[in-house]
Amino acid sequence: DKCKVIITGRVLPSVLELIQKHCQVYQWEQTRSPLLSDITEWLNDAEGLFVTMNMPVNEQLLTLAPKLRVIVQEAVGYDNIDVPACTRRRIPFCNTPGVLVETTADLAFGLLLTAARRIHEGWEWVRAGNWQNGTQFPLGVDLYNKTLGIVGMGSIGSAVAKRGQACGMKVIYHNRKRLPVQDSFQAEYRGFDELLTEADFIVVLTPLTAETRGMFGAKEFARMKPTAYFVNAARGAVVDTEALYNALASKQIAYAALDVTDPEPLPGDHPLLQLPNILVVPHIGSATTETRIRMGMLAAENLLLGLDGRPLVTCVNPDVINS
Ligand code: GLV
Numbered sequence: 305d306k307c308k309v310i311i312t313g314r315v316l317p318s319v320l321e322l323i324q325k326h327c328q329v330y331q332w333e334q335t336r337s338p339l340l341s342d343i344t345e346w347l348n349d350a351e352g353l354f355v356t357m358n359m360p361v362n363e364q365l366l367t368l369a370p371k372l373r374v375i376v377q378e379a380v381g382y383d384n385i386d387v388p389a390c391t392r393r394r395i396p397f398c399n400t401p402g403v404l405v406e407t408t409a410d411l412a413f414g415l416l417l418t419a420a421r422r423i424h425e426g427w428e429w430v431r432a433g434n435w436q437n438g439t440q441f442p443l444g445v446d447l448y449n450k451t452l453g454i455v456g457m458g459s460i461g462s463a464v465a466k467r468g469q470a471c472g473m474k475v476i477y478h479n480r481k482r483l484p485v486q487d488s489f490q491a492e493y494r495g496f497d498e499l500l501t502e503a504d505f506i507v508v509l510t511p512l513t514a515e516t517r518g519m520f521g522a523k524e525f526a527r528m529k530p531t532a533y534f535v536n537a538a539r540g541a542v543v544d545t546e547a548l549y550n551a552l553a554s555k556q557i558a559y560a561a562l563d564v565t566d567p568e569p570l571p572g573d574h575p576l577l578q579l580p581n582i583l584v585v586p587h588i589g590s591a592t593t594e595t596r597i598r599m600g601m602l603a604a605e606n607l608l609l610g611l612d613g614r615p616l617v618t619c620v621n622p623d624v625i626n627s
């Protein structure tokens with residue numbers, strides 16, 4: 305008998321084929337995330353769980369899934385997963401670190417560059433016929449000689465630092481742990497408040513945790529320069545959405561560019577989307593063909609290894625296996 309596994313959303317065909325070779329798959333195929341009640345029956349006999357973005361994995365789900373032996377998620381962030389609850393049940397949990405670093409850094413830096421030079425607005429401008437009728441396009445701002453402040457200097461933050469330096473930016477960073485000099489790519493450490501006041505561009509790449517939830521609120525936006533550009537490529541809930549709205553609407557800061565929002569997706573009539581000084585893309589940090597194949601394959605590999613009781617490639621709570 306093949307092991308039964310649940311996949312909570314769409315995955316690439318090659319990833320599905322690999323899993324189906326070894327497992328009987330229950331796949332959630334609707335575009336919205338499943339509720340627990342949608343998959344209760346599947347949970348009752350699933351031995352593996354493959355999570356695509358956003359489905360909460362908590363005590364309640366685990367209680368409904370007595371046979372689960374491995375959980376994998378096709379993402380590097382795992383704020384939706386109660387890892388201690390998995391660990392208490394001795395279920396290993398695996399994310400996909402490493403494989404999306406450069407891809408996500410491209411998107412974060414791309415948002416910064418696009419916002420600074422108004423590339424997206426320029427395209428709308430041309431399409432609307434304004435170029436042809438001679439209307440003056442509003443000027444952007446330079447990256448060169450500006451200060452890039454990175455909050456969350458992990459592997460993705462470091463990859464963004466290199467991109468900034470290539471454009472002639474001075475790079476400063478704030479991180480929970482200060483990095484050894486040889487690992488910081490000549491970026492200088494700053495306290496959080498200092499970074500907020502000094503940076504011309506702020507890029508957020510910190511994981512969402514109890515400490516970082518709501519880390520950017522009214523007080524933090526008030527510290528920023530009125531010319532500051534704010535880029536979030538981390539998780540929406542790191543930012544207080546209403547405070548960001550107020551900061552942009554009152555021009556307390558110049559511009560925001562977001563790959564992630566809270567809530568996600570933003571409703572079409574959300575006030576943020578009515579602002580002139582914002583750019584929002586639909587959580588596409590890792591969304592390239594090459595990287596999504598790497599992420600899907602890594603998650604599938606961990607799933608199959610876990611079902612076989614073999615060592616995992618990228619396990620967040622490896623102690624469940626050794627102890
Ligand atoms: C995407 O947001 C991820 O965490 O991989």
Ligand code: GLV
Nearest residue numbers: 401402458459460
């Ligand atoms: C991303 O892949 C990370 O490990 O930070």
